[in-house]
Amino acid sequence: MIPSVLPTYNRAPLTFVKGEGAWLTEADGRRFLDLGAGIAVNALGHAHPALVNALTEQAHALWHVSNLYNIPQQQALADKLVEHTFADTVFFTNSGTEACELAVKMARKYFHDKDQPERVEIITFDGSFHGRSSAGIAAAGSEKMTKGFGPLLPGFVHLTFGDLDGVTNAITDQTAAILIEPIQGEGGIRPVPDAELKALRQICDDSGLLLILDEVQCGVGRTGKLFAHEWAGITPDIVMVAKGIGGGFPLGAVLATENAASGMTAGTHGSTYGGNPLGCAVGCAVLDQVATPAFLESVNRKAGLLRQKLEGLVGAHPEVFDEVRGSGLMLGLKCKAPNLDVVHAGYENEVITVPAADNVIRLLPPLTLTEDDIAQAMIRLDKAATQVEAVLESA
Numbered sequence: 001m002i003p004s005v006l007p008t009y010n011r012a013p014l015t016f017v018k019g020e021g022a023w024l025t026e027a028d029g030r031r032f033l034d035l036g037a038g039i040a041v042n043a044l045g046h047a048h049p050a051l052v053n054a055l056t057e058q059a060h061a062l063w064h065v066s067n068l069y070n071i072p073q074q075q076a077l078a079d080k081l082v083e084h085t086f087a088d089t090v091f092f093t094n095s096g097t098e099a100c101e102l103a104v105k106m107a108r109k110y111f112h113d114k115d116q117p118e119r120v121e122i123i124t125f126d127g128s129f130h131g132r133s134s135a136g137i138a139a140a141g142s143e144k145m146t147k148g149f150g151p152l153l154p155g156f157v158h159l160t161f162g163d164l165d166g167v168t169n170a171i172t173d174q175t176a177a178i179l180i181e182p183i184q185g186e187g188g189i190r191p192v193p194d195a196e197l198k199a200l201r202q203i204c205d206d207s208g209l210l211l212i213l214d215e216v217q218c219g220v221g222r223t224g225k226l227f228a229h230e231w232a233g234i235t236p237d238i239v240m241v242a243k244g245i246g247g248g249f250p251l252g253a254v255l256a257t258e259n260a261a262s263g264m265t266a267g268t269h270g271s272t273y274g275g276n277p278l279g280c281a282v283g284c285a286v287l288d289q290v291a292t293p294a295f296l297e298s299v300n301r302k303a304g305l306l307r308q309k310l311e312g313l314v315g316a317h318p319e320v321f322d323e324v325r326g327s328g329l330m331l332g333l334k335c336k337a338p339n340l341d342v343v344h345a346g347y348e349n350e351v352i353t354v355p356a357a358d359n360v361i362r363l364l365p366p367l368t369l370t371e372d373d374i375a376q377a378m379i380r381l382d383k384a385a386t387q388v389e390a391v392l393e394s395a
């Protein structure tokens with residue numbers, strides 16, 4: 001009999017009932033160190049006082065009004081994002097995949113309104129992930145996500161990750177945009193080198209294309225800058241945001257330049273919930289914490305410490321791990337042992353990590369992780385690795 005919850009997930013037998021900072025309490029009372037943060041969502045950890053305050057204050061005042069009316073919390077969050085980023089304008093969604101939908105629509109409308117309606121194609125890369133909507137799965141294109149769901153939304157050209165020559169060769173008079181994650185998350189924490197992001201920006205400039213970045217996972221302070229593309233010093237045209245921006249409240253956004261957004265006039269897009277008072281009150285509280293030099297500096301400092309210790313862990317367990325990759329607090333351990341074995345051994349030692357493609361385990365801890373938490377992380381990951389090693393040796 002089909003379970004009452006549609007069985008699209010293979011769930012671990014863990015039930016968390018409470019969270020505080022980087023720690024989760026299981027129903028049986030065990031405390032787990034959370035290095036997954038709900039897949040980079042709980043940017044400020046669990047039950048951060050500033051977020052609890054923002055949410056409860058807004059909950060007492062007003063939960064929801066339609067986008068038919070002014071929403072001051074939405075205006076405030078948009079103003080903050082415009083102040084702190086390249087963007088001139090922002091649309092709020094409830095998720096990353098909805099941000100992908102709008103990014104695709106925005107790019108097509110841009111060229112439609114420039115009397116180039118044939119320019120509808122978007123170049124994307126293998127290993128990418130842009131969500132589970134029809135546009136999202138067509139954009140990423142991997143068979144794992146698309147099989148059985150055809151006909152797929154047309155207009156995506158899939159290239160090999162890192163193949164810059166391929167990009168130049170793939171551009172035709174139908175190309176509208178390039179869509180890329182500055183660091184692939186689901187794909188296995190695969191960073192795009194700064195030089196390559198710069199080259200993609202140049203290619204877009206030379207061919208009049210829009211550069212769309214998916215920062216749903218790598219954005220909102222995760223890499224130690226507010227957005228990952230800032231490390232490369234480039235200005236994108238459109239950026240997809242979600243996950244960390246709501247700190248656990250379902251919230252996403254599309255950031256855009258005035259030029260890229262020029263086609264999106266009244267009536268061209270909408271959302272019932274997107275940008276509602278509750279979500280935006282929380283989003284403002286998240287941004288007030290994260291978008292400060294001191295906070296980002298602390299992310300970089302802790303990231304440096306964690307990375308250094310992880311290098312030591314890899315050195316100590318060469319049969320289990322291959323290398324550390326990633327940037328800031330978006331780190332991956334490329335495994336030699338099966339990554340799921342390492343994740344499960346983590347569960348047994350009360351530390352949460354997240355598997356990714358390419359036999360990687362992801363560490364996406366709350367950005368508020370403390371040095372004590374890092375010390376605990378290393379103790380638990382070391383135990384987990386020792387356990388995996390023992391199994392490998394007995395096999």
Ligand SMILES: *Cc1c(COP(=O)(O)O)cnc(C)c1O
Nearest residue numbers: 095096097129130131185216217
């Ligand atoms: C999670 C993710 C998405 C999809 O976000 P949802 O909120 O699950 O729809 C899109 N792109 C990237 C890079 C992601 O990590």
